[in-house]
Amino acid sequence: MLQSPVEFFRTLPKKVCPECGQQVMEQAESYLQECDRCLSKKVE
Known part of the structure; x- marks a missing residue:
């Protein structure tokens, strides 16, 4: 059964x-893989 x-x-x-x-x-509509904290580390 489906x-x-x-x-x-x-x-x-x-x-x-x-x-x-x-x-x-x-x-x-978000395709991000990392959390906000890890994303902010990459921007710095």
Whole structure:
């Protein structure tokens, strides 16, 4: 039996920053992989 799209997206694992392992707060239309803290370190 196929899973409904809503259930599929609800059960996806949370995105985790590959640099520090902190959970990334996802936003619509965002393709960032790192958390805000790690991104700000790269800008400095």
